[in-house]
Structure formats: C-alpha cells, structure tokens
Amino acid sequence: MTDAIFDTMGAVLTRWTMGSAAAPAAAMWRDELGNEPAEAELRLLALSGQFLGVAVTAEPPATLHVLPDIPTLALPTVPDALRSLVRRILTANKDAQSRTELIHFLAARGFTTHPADWMPAAADDDAPDVYASWRDWADIAAANAVSRQPIGDLITAQNWDDFWPAARKVALTALRRRDPAAARAVMEAKLGQENADVRLRLLALLSDELSDGDAAFLEGLAANDRASKVKALATSLLARLGHAASPGEDTAELAGFFSVKTKGLLRRSRVIQFENTKTAAQLQRRQTLFDGADVTSLATALGLTPQELVTIWSWGEDKAADVGLVNAIVQTGTDALVAAAADLVAEQGRINIVLTLVPRLAPSQRARRTETALRASELRFEIAKLIAGPAARLDDPLAAPAGTALITALRRDDAKPSDQAVELHALGLIVSRAAARQILDRLTGAGLLQGDPRLDMLRLNAALDDNGAKP
Template identity: 40%
Template sequence: MNELEQAGLARLRDGWISGGAVFELAPIEWKELAAASNPDERERRLLAIAAQALDVALRPAAPKTLKRRPPLPVLALPMLPDHLRPPLRAALKHAADARRKAQVVTLVASRGFVTHPLDWMPSDQNAPDVYAPWVDWLASAEQERHGSHEKLTTENWTDFYPASRRVALAAMRRSEPAAARLLIEAKALAESAEVRLSLIELVRVGLGPDDAPFLKSLSADRSGKVRELAGRMLAMLGQQGEGGADVPVAELAGFVEEGKAGFIRRRTTYAPAKTKSHAQEQRRAELFELCNLVDLAARFGVTEADFITSWQFGTDNNADMLLSRMVAASGRDAAVAHMADTLTAAGGKPALFVLHLAPRLDSHRQRVLIRQIIKDAQFPAALGQAQGIEAGWLGWDDLSNGRFLALLRNSISSKEDAPRRAAEEIIETIGYLATAPAAARFIDDVVAAGLPPASPSLGLLRLNAALAENPSQSDR
C-alpha cells in the first residue's frame, strides 16, 4: 500500500467518523462496485471494502530481516489445568528468588504437569529436564532441530541445542556411560570453557573407574575450573589428583590438629585448629574449597571413612561446614553415605551438616535426614538450605512426629517479627516437601495457630494441596 492509497483511506475513515457520506471520495473502482445500491448500502459496501483493504488485502509486507520462529515445542507432560493457574501464579509471585521459583515448578512437574508459558518460562538450563525443549527454543530458533527421540551422535551433535544435548547426554550416561563419555571427549574440548565445564560435569552421572583416564587427561586443560572439577571427580573414584605441588594439601593439614582420645582404647582424633585471625579463617575456607577429601585423608595416612569418623564435630561449626562441603564435592559415594549416616544418627546440630551432602544422597537417606531434622525440631529453619531434595513426599505423620508443630505454632503466635518470618520460611519449605493431603492439613493447622488465611506464605501449600496426586500414593 503506497502513501496515496493510505491517504485516500484516511479521508474515508475521517468522513465516517464525522458521520457523513463518503461515496464521492472513494476510488473509481470502488464506486463501480457500490453504485447499484441505495445510499446506505453504498456506504456499507465501501466500509466493507475499506476494512478488507486495511486489515487483509493491503497489509504491509514483513521486513526482510524478520525471521519466522517455529512454534513453541509441546512438552512431554500435560499443561497445568486452567483452574490451577491462579494458585501457581500466586506461588511464583511470592517466591523470593530463582531457587524458590524452581521449587514451585519442580513440585508441579513431580505431580505430572508443566506450567503455561504465559505463567512461567525457564530462564536457564537448571529448570526441570521436561522444560529442555523450551530452554532451547528460547536460546535459538533460527532453524528446525531434530526431536529429542533421535539419539545424540557426533554427526548430529550440532543439531541439538545445549539443553537438549545435556538431557540426552545425561540419559546416555545412565544407560551407556562409555558412549556418552566418548562423545564428551570428542566434542567438549572444542567448546568454550563454560560449555566445556557443563559437559564434563555430566561425567558425574554414572561415574566409574573407566572414566579415570579421561579425567586425568584434563589435568592439562586450559581452564582452571575444568582442572579442579576433574580432580574432584577423580577423588570421588578414590584416586589422587594430578595437581602435585599445585594442590596445597599440606597447608590445609596445618589447620587440622591430630590428637588422641579414650582411656582404655586409644584412638586418633582430628579437630580443626583454632584460627588466630580473620585472614587465617578465609585461607582455611579457600583450602577446603581447593583440596579433595582423598588427598587430605592420605596426608594423615588414613582412609576417607576413618578421617570422617575421627573428625570432632561440634568444636568449630564453620570447619564442620567446610568439611561437609568438601565431602559433598569430592568424597566417594561410600564416604558421603558414611558421613550422612553418622551425623543423622547423632541428631541435633550435627545432622544439619548433612544438608550439604543432600544432592549426593539417595532418596532414602534424604528422607531420613529431613524426618530427623523435623523430629529434633531444633533447627527446622535449616530445611530451606537443602538442595536437590525430592518434592511432595513428606506425610502428616512425619510433620506431627516430635515437637516440630508445637514450636512452629509458638513462632506463628509470637509477637516478635523475627520468629514469625522464620516460621513463614519453614511453611514455604513444607509446601514443597509435603504430600497433597499433608499440605491441606498443615494449612488448617497453621491458620488455627494464628497465621492469616490470606498470608502469601501459604501459596505453595495451597497449590500443593490442589494438585492431583497419583492415586497409588498415600499419606503416611
């Protein structure tokens, strides 16, 4: 449509707006179509022609720079029913950060649904795996890609976007670990340091002795983060890293005191040495971050399990936390399980340090830990720190075991702001962990204790209670 035609249509529009007849202003071709009718019908015909011209026939052509995007992919799970979208949006709105939002969508996915794209779209590759096609669609949609049903190979590597590639590699690591490792070995080294790091991280899935040669070869990688990651995975296999003098295990050992305990049966103990300054405290934290558990244990001539058993938990909380993180990052599976079982059995404050191990624990140990913390009811606010915990399994019998509910009710009814805020954070965490029946009962309990029924902290609980569960599930 040129400017002359646009001006002519503008005159017609202005005439109709002012309430007058515009037949005489119409183009000659249009007059021929409308001339055989009465005056009112002529105006109606002109109006129909003008509308067709403006809205359909003479629309401007799309710019050549405009690229057509493929439709948003359909995900493997059905979309959340419309009547559940308002409580979903309320829970997402109240979620304070990305981690809390991820809990909301993870709970929804655990109940067999995905969100509507207008309610939530994944912002990174840390979303639940079911959203991988959306992550890729957001990242790039310039050309069609192969579906997730096609097996990833070296030939079609570039046909997969990063999120789908990671999901495919993780699945391969579970079923064909050697084939997946060969793919990573062949393709990762040509990627940027950030992408290379994320790909090599997938070797953790199904990690085994056959992966050791590849991990050792990464000791010469140009990225320090990749070298550190490879060293930690070697430590998980019980092998010392290739860092040699570059790994300051000896300096870290200087922050650990070796002692003796017991009158009849003398045994060796290890305890954190008292730091003399804030600078020493920082350096100790850096060394725990840099070193691996197997190297530290070998420095004292003991196994990982013996070192953990002999560690004097409770003498320095910061050191206990640092050791827990080291075990989670570089301990073998047996060492992680041993530490979790030891501290969970001890209960109370020591059990809190197991939260750092949660992503490395199996489902059974995770549940034992959470139940123990709730039963002890000494530090329930720490539940919010847990990472990698399953959603929607905590039953009412678990919540009502011990003094947890009584202490929570006291916090809710407190006149001080701090206990009430802490209680609301705990309530949000329970909203993620609880079964649907437990969530509904928990709402009634905390409202009866004095929490306003309209409190935003109840949002995830209400969504949880409304989500349909698998009929085979039952509340414990």
C-alpha cells in the same frame, strides 16, 4: 481513483510536514475542498486522515520469520483449575529461588507449568530437565533463528550439532543413565569444541554413573584441558573414584595443620587436633590449601582412610576447618563418604554443614535426614525445605517441634495476617499430598481462614495429583 489518491498522499504529507499548503496538490478533490484556502486545508485534512486511516495499512517487509511451535513437554501442564493458584504463588514469590522451588516441586509431582504462566529463559540452568525444549525455544526466539530438528532423542557425535544446548544436556544425561560408556565417548569426541562453561556443565554429568571406565578420559582432562575449572572438576571426579593424586606438597602442608591424637584413659580413641592456627595468615593459608584439596589425599597424608578422617574429625571445634573439609568431601568424596559425613554432622545438629552435603545425596536420603532433623531439633520448615529437596513427601511434619511452634505462633493473640507465611509456604513444599490435606484441616481448625493466601502452597499440594516418582 484509490490509486490516484494514494499517489497524491505522498505530496500532501510532504507539504504539511514542511508547513506548506497541500490543497493545491490534491487536484482530485478540488470541488470538495472549495476555494477558501484555510477551509480547504481542513477539509483536505479530514479527507486525507480518513483515507490514510481506512485504506492504508503498513506494508509488511518481504521476509517474515515464524518461530517454531513451543514444544509439548514430556510432562502434562498443571490442570486448568489449579493454574490460577500456581500464578498466585509465582506472583507472591518473585525471587528466583522460590520460583525454582515451585517449578521443581511441580516436576517432582509429574507436572509442568502452562507456558502462558511461566517459561524458562534460555540461560535458566536451574530449571528441571523436562523444560529443556522450552529453554531451547527461548534461545531460538531470542536469536530470531530457525529450529534445528535432531532425528530422535539419541545423541551421538554425528548429530551433536543438531541439538540446541539444553536439549543436548538432557539427551546426554539420558544417554549417561542408559549407556554410560556411550555418553563418555560422545563427550570425548565433542567436548573440546565447546567453551569452558559448557564443558564444565557437561562434564558434571559424569558424576552420574561414575565408574573406573571414566578414569582415562578424566585424567586426560585433568592434565590437558585449557580451563583450570575444568581441570579441577576432572580432578575431583577422579578423586571420587579413588584415583586421587599421591599427596603432594600442598596436601602435606595442609596435613600439617592437623594431628592425630589419642584421648581417654580406659577407652583410648583417636581425634583430630587442630594445629598452627594462631595467626590470621595461618588460617588464610589453611583455607587456600583446602580449596584445592581432595579428601582422600588429605586422609592418606594423616595416615587415615577418608572414612576414619570423617569419623574422628572434631566437628564443631573449628568452624572454618569444618567448612573446608566438607567442601573437600563434596568435591572429591565418594557417595558413601558423603552419606557418612551427613549422618555424623546431622547427629550433632550441624545443619549448615548438612546443607552443604545434601545436593550429593539421593532424594530418599534427603527425605530421611529431614525427618530425622525435624524430630531431633526445633529446625524450622524453611530450613528443612532446603535439606528435603523438591522430591520430599513428608507425612507428619506438624508432629515435629517446628510444627508445634508454628501452631503456637499462629494462635497467638497478637498474630498478624502475614506471620509465618514463609514457614507455611515451606511446609507446603515438603509434605505429601495426604499430609497437606490433614495440615490444612488442622490449620483452619486453629483459626486460619480457608482462603488465607499463606496456605496457597499447601492448597496446591493438596489439590495436585501426585504422579511423580517417589524417592
């Protein structure tokens, strides 16, 4: 009977779709429908609707794909009790930078988000490495593809294609730390088959454990790669190794914008003097030359070592020149030169330049410089956060001038409930767990409510175990 009704439904639906009477086509229900045509149509509608609603469901296609399981990450997810707090912080800070800061903070403390609360997109290059397998899962889901399962985590030229992009980058990073030469060999074998953006990202991994053993490979790329940006990166890495090209015409022209002078009568010291900057065209030309410069060649052209150049540079006298030199240091300077430059500019309170340099500093160096900068000036926590990076665990930032200013602002009679939200959030990102607890006590003592959402980041910090590697 069911089959007969089912077969009839096709004709009934067709007739009604076209506006024809359908009751004559439903012979099996002739008695139930009766003889009155309009009534018969309504009865047939009731019966057909019930049949189609109860007995007929959409037929699945022959081929259905099941996505692979979302992998378990190397770090545990945030404890259940803190998930709502994480969700609230993510909701309140929707911009990509704030979200990235929180995700990195959690990773630095040894945790990841729950996948129901946040997952990276495939192209989320800013996500910590621990999320690589989720990024690749997102890639697989978007492509409706099947997973490729590499055998083990060790990447080789032979199993290169078994890795999805994010996992490949993480595996290469790990290999580079464990066996730098092996990682370079894998790159030498496989880099050529990737597009320029991927080559650029992977080549940047060589900055970790960079050594003279990489020079030949880098020289080959600097000379022969298809993309100018890859050539430029290879050149800058070579420069960091001290394999700078001998000063060419451009470097000589750039050096012409500066001269080394002596000053002082008794204790004569050398300084850099800025030349030929009378017109906008000259400034523009100098900027263009800085973009491709390496700091070692520039110093050599001026008859100095890179360290001497940084030391006698007249910081603050010509801001555009400062930016040009600092970019050259970041791109082509050795780690020691970057650290020395950071110390010099930090002493002079040139925080915007410090911010350019800090990505090349080790986490411990970043934390130390943050503490120094906070003590030395009224540096806001919002800026201190950028210097400190995600792994900082400052112990007493409220003692700094910024802390005093924050407490004062919160105690003002005309303070609004949303005041200082950015500062309080930043504070929550950079302090240690113990400090977060102390600060919460002080702030609630200063009149803030314990449930104040501005304290969410501090509350998360205070409640979260610190299982991460200390800088």
